Amino acid sequence: MTELAIDVQQLVKRFDKKLAVDHVDLQMPRGKVWGFLGPNGSGKTTTIRMICGLLEPSEGKGYCLGYDIQSEQAAIKLATGYMTQKFSFWEDLSIRENLEFVARLYHLKDAKNLVSKTLDSLGLASRQQQLAGTLSGGWKQRLALAAVTMHNPQLLLLDEPTAGVDPQARREFWDQIHLLASQGMTILVSTHYMDEAERCDHIVYLADGKIITQGTVQQIILESGLVTYRSNAENIRELAPLLRQQETVEHAAYFGAALHVSGPDKTALYNTIKRVAPDINWLEVETTLEDTFIALTKRAGLNKEHL
Amino acid sequence: MWAILVKEMIQMRRDRVTFAMILTIPIMQLIVFGYAINNDPKHLPTAVQIEDNSSISRTLLSALQNSEYFSFIETANGKTKSDDLIRQGKVSFILTIPAGFSERLIRGEHPQILLEADATDPVATANAIAKFQLIIEHALAQEFKGPLSYLASQESATEVIILPHYNPEGVTAFNIVPGLVGVILTMTMVMITSMAMTREVERGTMENLLAMPVRPYQVMIGKITPYILVGAVQTLIILIASHFLFAVPFIGSLWILSIGVGLFILANLALGFTFSTLAKTQMQAMQLTIFFFLPSILLSGFMFPFHGMPEWAQVIGEGLPLTHFLRIIRGVMLKDTDFNDLAPEFMAIAIFLVVVGTLAIKRYRQTLD
Numbered sequence A: 001m002t003e004l005a006i007d008v009q010q011l012v013k014r015f016d017k018k019l020a021v022d023h024v025d026l027q028m029p030r031g032k033v034w035g036f037l038g039p040n041g042s043g044k045t046t047t048i049r050m051i052c053g054l055l056e057p058s059e060g061k062g063y064c065l066g067y068d069i070q071s072e073q074a075a076i077k078l079a080t081g082y083m084t085q086k087f088s089f090w091e092d093l094s095i096r097e098n099l100e101f102v103a104r105l106y107h108l109k110d111a112k113n114l115v116s117k118t119l120d121s122l123g124l125a126s127r128q129q130q131l132a133g134t135l136s137g138g139w140k141q142r143l144a145l146a147a148v149t150m151h152n153p154q155l156l157l158l159d160e161p162t163a164g165v166d167p168q169a170r171r172e173f174w175d176q177i178h179l180l181a182s183q184g185m186t187i188l189v190s191t192h193y194m195d196e197a198e199r200c201d202h203i204v205y206l207a208d209g210k211i212i213t214q215g216t217v218q219q220i221i222l223e224s225g226l227v228t229y230r231s232n233a234e235n236i237r238e239l240a241p242l243l244r245q246q247e248t249v250e251h252a253a254y255f256g257a258a259l260h261v262s263g264p265d266k267t268a269l270y271n272t273i274k275r276v277a278p279d280i281n282w283l284e285v286e287t288t289l290e291d292t293f294i295a296l297t298k299r300a301g302l303n304k305e306h307l
Numbered sequence B: 001m002w003a004i005l006v007k008e009m010i011q012m013r014r015d016r017v018t019f020a021m022i023l024t025i026p027i028m029q030l031i032v033f034g035y036a037i038n039n040d041p042k043h044l045p046t047a048v049q050i051e052d053n054s055s056i057s058r059t060l061l062s063a064l065q066n067s068e069y070f071s072f073i074e075t076a077n078g079k080t081k082s083d084d085l086i087r088q089g090k091v092s093f094i095l096t097i098p099a100g101f102s103e104r105l106i107r108g109e110h111p112q113i114l115l116e117a118d119a120t121d122p123v124a125t126a127n128a129i130a131k132f133q134l135i136i137e138h139a140l141a142q143e144f145k146g147p148l149s150y151l152a153s154q155e156s157a158t159e160v161i162i163l164p165h166y167n168p169e170g171v172t173a174f175n176i177v178p179g180l181v182g183v184i185l186t187m188t189m190v191m192i193t194s195m196a197m198t199r200e201v202e203r204g205t206m207e208n209l210l211a212m213p214v215r216p217y218q219v220m221i222g223k224i225t226p227y228i229l230v231g232a233v234q235t236l237i238i239l240i241a242s243h244f245l246f247a248v249p250f251i252g253s254l255w256i257l258s259i260g261v262g263l264f265i266l267a268n269l270a271l272g273f274t275f276s277t278l279a280k281t282q283m284q285a286m287q288l289t290i291f292f293f294l295p296s297i298l299l300s301g302f303m304f305p306f307h308g309m310p311e312w313a314q315v316i317g318e319g320l321p322l323t324h325f326l327r328i329i330r331g332v333m334l335k336d337t338d339f340n341d342l343a344p345e346f347m348a349i350a351i352f353l354v355v356v357g358t359l360a361i362k363r364y365r366q367t368l369d
C-alpha cells in the first residue's frame, strides 16, 4: 500500500487556450482530511476531476491510491467516492432506487440489505419511496454522501459538498465527515467556507490554477507574517478603498460591520492607518485565515477580492 | 416586453444548433417540396415482354417511352419470371404484347395488350395507368394511315387489360399502414435515445455516472436495451391494428419481418445515441431528431412515390434506413417477398448501423473533455 493517497506532479489542464490548472503538485497522505480552497474558477473542480480520472491532464502525471491517473481510471473509480459539485440524483427515481442503482454499479454484494442499512443510518428509512427530487438541500447532501460512501472507498473526494446548505445541516455534514475520517477514510473537500477550512487537517489554497499556499491553518497564517487591525467604528464605510492604496497595507476588507486592515509590518501599518483615519479606534486582532487568503491572492498578483 | 424580446434573440443566436436548424429546416423543406416531390411520378421501372416483333409493337413501345411515364429497364420472358420482378420490387409494371398482336390487329380482332402493375402503392402507379390506354390509342391512330386507315374508324382497335397485383382494389391503407411502422419507429427510437442521454448531461448526472465504475459500452447497451422492447411493442401494436382495423394482408414471413424490425430499431437507436453525443441539451437532441425525421418521411417513399423523385433525391433516399425498411415491410406483408430478394435492403440497414454505431462509440467519451 502506498503511503500517499494522492500524489500528482506538475498537473496542467488547458481548455482551448485557457489555463485552468497550472502546474499543480499535491502530495496527500492517507487518513487525513484536506481542504481545497480557492475562489470560483480557480481550478478546484478541474484538479479533482483529473485526480479521479474524469479529465485527461494536458501535462504532468500522478497517482491516486497508487493507480496511474492516466491509465488506471477503472481501478481509481472503484476505490474512490466522488461527490460532484452539483451532485444530483436521478430525481425521478426514489431515494431507495437511487441507492440501489449506485450499489449495483459498484457490484456491491447484498445490495438490498446494504441499502436498507444505509437508509436506517441516514434516518430516511420511512421516506425511502419518496422521489429524490423532492428532498430538501440538506437531505440531498446527506443522501449524496451516503451514496458515494456505500462501497466504502479509501478516498473520498467532495467538491463543494455544502454549497447552498443551511448552517445547521453543514455542521451535521461535517460531523459525518469527521466520523468517516476517524474510520480511516482519506478525504479531500473543496469548499468556499472559512469555518469549514478550519476543520481540515491541512489546507491547499488555489488561485488562478496555481497553489498559492498550503499547510495547517496556523502555519498558513503564521507564514504569511501579517498583522491585522480591526475597527468597528461607525464612519468606516468609505475607508477601505483609500486604505488599499497605501503601500504598507496589503489588504483592507469588511467583515460584516467591521473593517480589517492587514500588512506585514506592524509599526508601518499602524502609522498608516492612524494617518489615513486618525479619529477612528483601531484594535489589533489575530489575523484570520480569510485575511491571509485575501492578502496572499493579492501577493500572487491576482486581483480577486472575493473568496 | 422589449427586454424579453432582446434576451430571446440573443439566446437563440447563442444556441448554434437551434439557430442552424431554424435556417436549414425551411431550406430543406423548400427543396424537398419544390423539387423532389412530384405527385405525377414518371419514369416508373417497367419490364417488357414482347412476343410480337413488329413495327406496330415498336411504335407502341416508343410511344410509351416518350410519354415518360414508363421506363423500360428489363426484358421479361415467361410468366414466372415476370411475376418475380414485381414481387422483388424491381419493377412497377410489366407490359406484355402477346404473339401475333399486329396480325390480329390488322385483321380487326381487337387483340389484347396487358399491363401488370404493382398495386401495393396505388398512388405511385395511378397516373401511369390512367394514361396508358390513351397513349396506346394515340400511337395506333398515328399508325392507322394509308393502307391501315380502315382501322381508324373502329372504336378501339385493341383491348387494353390492366392487371393490378397484390392490392387489386388499390387500397391506399395497405401501403401506408405498414409504412407507419417504420415512420413511428424512426421518430420514437431516435428521439428517445438522444433525449435519454442528453438528459443525463443536462441534469449533471452524467458526471456521477462517469465517476462510477461503468464502461461506455455498458452505458450504451444499458440505455438502449429497454427501448428495443419499446420499439418491439410499438411494432406489435401497429401490426395488430393494421390487421383488425384496416384489414391489411400479411402474406409473408413473420420471421423475415422480425429480423428487419430488429435491425431497423438498432439502426435508429444507434443514430439517437450519436445525436446525444452531438447535442448539449434535450432541446437540441429533439431538433436533430426532427432534422433527420423530415427527410426520412419525405424521401423514403413513405409519403411520396420513390420513383417519382429526381435522381439526387433518390440517392439521398437510398441512404436513409427508412427507405430500405419500407421495402422490407411492404414486401413481406403485401407480396411475400423472400429473404434473398430483400437481402440488399437488409445489407443497407446493416451498413448504416455499423457506420453510425462506430461513430457513436467513437464520440462517446469516458472522460468529460
Ligand SMILES: Nc1ncnc2c1ncn2[C@@H]1O[C@H](COP(=O)(O)OP(=O)(O)O)[C@@H](O)[C@H]1O
Pocket: A015, A018, A019, A020, A038, A039, A040, A041, A042, A043, A044, A045, A046, A047
Ligand atoms: N469543460 C470546460 N471547458 C472550458 N473551460 C472550463 C471547463 N471546465 C472548467 N473550465 C474553466 O477552468 C477554470 C477552472 O474551473 P473549475 O475547475 O471549475 O474552478 P472551481 O471549481 O475552482 O470553481 C474556470 O475558468 C473554468 O471556466
Ligand SMILES: [Mg+2]
Pocket: A041, A044, A045, A046, A085, A159, A160
Ligand atoms: Mg468547482
